[in-house]
């Protein structure tokens with residue numbers, strides 16, 4: 139008997155990524171396939187994953203918000219709220235360390251997808267209940283058969299399919315991407331904003347948030363960017379147990395900020411102006427503040443009103459309108 143093979147569907151690596159950064163490593167035990175991705179997409183949008191069949195992954199990770207949530211804190215199925223802002227989902231395959239969540243507490247996309255289903259502040263289901271429901275469903279057994287060569291559904295296959303879909307969420311068509319490819323021009327304001335971003339004597343943002351040479355627009359590393367003088371949510375420190383990590387959170391990508399407000403791990407800032415004012419004048423000192431927050435003694439990088447407006451215009455040029463309207467990623 140031949141072993142069943144689903145149809146391979148390798149990731150389409152965008153040129154800017156290919157030219158500048160390492161290609162992602164896909165787990166050998168979960169190759170991308172047409173059938174696996176389609177199944178993962180269906181599961182991602184299906185409220186069957188929650189205890190009372192009311193909440194899908196997509197409810198807290200909506201396509202029009204670049205797969206984040208417009209609410210500061212997302213409601214779980216009982217209306218119970220966590221204390222973290224939902225994260226946007228794109229270019230996840232390039233998160234080489236595979237440390238997920240604001241505090242890095244989840245390893246690998248496959249592993250991450252285990253969490254929300256049984257999390258009491260998210261979907262609050264149990265895997266045994268979900269496996270049974272999927273097994274009795276009119277369509278799913280056949281779809282698992284096509285994707286994985288078995289109609290016996292278990293949590294590992296569910297999370298594999300979801301991870302395959304998540305890896306296809308690639309965002310690489312912002313105005314700034316097109317500018318780098320020579321397809322469009324930027325306004326003088328956007329160009330000055332980029333210079334402010336790159337200038338160590340001005341915004342000095344690029345160390346943590348990427349550059350024209352890092353199309354991810356994040357270093358995917360954990361830092362304390364000076365939000366609080368007294369740290370209450372320990373972030374990475376709670377995960378590692380090392381007080382030197384207290385108050386450190388993952389640098390989010392600056393792609394798609396037009397769709398992902400509010401900002402920061404706790405969604406404390408509603409607008410990009412608030413964020414820029416934080417870095418310009420609002421920094422709070424604490425023992426673990428990142429050494430790159432060099433001007434904390436003066437409250438921040440002290441930008442002029444013009445530089446602030448230009449920086450904002452540049453940041454918005456990193457937003458990818460094709461990504462949020464890509465039919466492959468919409469529930470249809």
Ligand code: HEC
Nearest residue numbers: 195198212213214222223224225238239240241251254260
């Ligand atoms: C109730 C809202 C909610 C639901 C439902 C939900 N998520 Fe999330 N998701 C969040 C929040 C909030 C975070 C950030 C958690 C943290 O850092 O503590 C997050 C983080 C993530 C991350 C980490 C991204 C990164 O860059 O580190 C992934 C991946 C993810 N969710 C996928 C999923 C999948 C897949 C499902 C469905 C199985 C799902 N989520 C269901 C709210 C939700």
Ligand code: HEC
Nearest residue numbers: 341343346361363387388389390401402403413417428430
């Ligand atoms: C030392 C590293 C570092 C530097 C330098 C830095 N940031 Fe950040 N940035 C972070 C971290 C870490 C977070 C998340 C912090 C949190 O939520 O606790 C963040 C969050 C953000 C966010 C929120 C994004 C979201 O989706 O919530 C924006 C926007 C942002 N930074 C822009 C900038 C700009 C503009 C500059 C330069 C003026 C800058 N950053 C400099 C590390 C840095």
